[in-house]
Amino acid sequence: MIFPMNAPMFDLLVLAIAAKEDAYGYQISQIIKTVSNTKDSTLYPVLKRLQEQGFLMVYDQPYQGRNRRYYKLTEAGHKHYLMLREEWNGYKDAVDKIVREGGKQND
Amino acid sequence: MTREEYMRRLEHRLRRLPKEDYNKAVSYFTEYFEDAGPDNEAQAIEDLGEPEMAADQIVREFAMENAKEPVKTVKRSFSAVWIGVLAVFAAPVALPLALAFGAVCLAFALVVIAFCPVPCHHLLSPYQQYFARSSSNCRYCASSESAALADSPSIREEMPAFTFAGLHGTSSAKSL
Numbered sequence: 001m002i003f004p005m006n007a008p009m010f011d012l013l014v015l016a017i018a019a020k021e022d023a024y025g026y027q028i029s030q031i032i033k034t035v036s037n038t039k040d041s042t043l044y045p046v047l048k049r050l051q052e053q054g055f056l057m058v059y060d061q062p063y064q065g066r067n068r069r070y071y072k073l074t075e076a077g078h079k080h081y082l083m084l085r086e087e088w089n090g091y092k093d094a095v096d097k098i099v100r101e102g103g104k105q106n107d
Numbered sequence: 108m109t110r111e112e113y114m115r116r117l118e119h120r121l122r123r124l125p126k127e128d129y130n131k132a133v134s135y136f137t138e139y140f141e142d143a144g145p146d147n148e149a150q151a152i153e154d155l156g157e158p159e160m161a162a163d164q165i166v167r168e169f170a171m172e173n174a175k176e177p178v179k180t181v182k183r184s185f186s187a188v189w190i191g192v193l194a195v196f197a198a199p200v201a202l203p204l205a206l207a208f209g210a211v212c213l214a215f216a217l218v219v220i221a222f223c224p225v226p227c228h229h230l231l232s233p234y235q236q237y238f239a240r241s242s243s244n245c246r247y248c249a250s251s252e253s254a255a256l257a258d259s260p261s262i263r264e265e266m267p268a269f270t271f272a273g274l275h276g277t278s279s280a281k282s283l
Binding site for chain 1: 172
C-alpha cells in the first residue's frame with residue numbers, strides 16, 4: 001500500500017472490526033495488514049488509546065490453556081465508529097469523484 | 108532473532124513503565140506470538156517490527172497520555188517526568204539533531220549580525236542609500252560624514268538631492 005495510514009483511519013478500521021464482532025489483537029492485526037504496511041506493533045498503542053477514550057473495553061477468555069484478550073466496542077465506541085464512517089464515506093466519495101472524473105460537476 | 112530475544116529486548120526497553128502498563132504491554136506481545144503460533148515466529152517478528160521501535164512507541168504514547176492526566180501520587184509524578192525525558196530521547200534521532208543544528212546556525216547568524224557594521228553609502232546603490240537612513244555604525248564614515256561625502260563628488264553629481272537628504276539627515280543636505 002502506498003497510501004499512508006493515519007490515526008483516524010486506524011481508529012475507524014479497528015472500531016469497524018470490533019463492531020462486527022469482539023476481536024483479539026493478532027486477529028485485528030491480520031485484517032489491518034491487508035490495507036496497510038505499518039508494523040503490527042503500531043496497533044498496541046492504538047488499542048490502548050481507544051480503551052482510554054472509552055471506545056473499547058477488554059475481557060479475557062481462556063483459549064488453549066492461556067488467556068486471550070478480546071476487544072469489545074462500547075456504546076461510545078459505536079457512536080464514534082458511526083461518526084468516523086460518515087466522515088470516511090464523504091471523503092471517499094469526494095476523492096473518488098476526482099479520481100474518476102477529474103472532479104467535474106455533472107448536472 | 109528468536110521470540111525470546113525479541114521479548115527480552117522489548118522488556119528491557121519498557122522497564123521504566125509503571126508495573127501495570129508494563130505488564131499489559133508485555134502480555135499483549137506475548138499473546139501476539141502465541142496466536143501467531145510457533146511456525147510463524149519469524150513472520151511475527153518481521154511483522155511486529157524492531158522491538159526497540161515498538162517499545163519507544165508505547166513509551167511515547169504513555170508519556171503523552173500522562174501529560175494530559177492530573178498526576179495522582181508523587182511517585183507516579185516522578186515516574187512520569189522520567190518517562191517524559193526518556194520519550195524525548197526515544198524520539199527519532201533526527202529531531203534533536205535538527206534542533207541542535209538550527210540553534211548553532213541561529214547563534215552564528217546573530218553573531219555575524221551583531222558584529223557587522225551597517226552598510227554605508229560606500230557600499231550601497233543610490234536607491235538603497237535612500238532607505239539607509241542611519242550611518243552611525245558605519246566603520247568608514249561615522250567619524251566624518253561630510254569628509255566621506257566630499258570624497259565622492261561623482262556620486263554627488265549623479266544623484267538627486269533628496270537622496271543625500273534622506274541618507275544623512277538635514278545637516279548633510281545643508282553641507283551640499
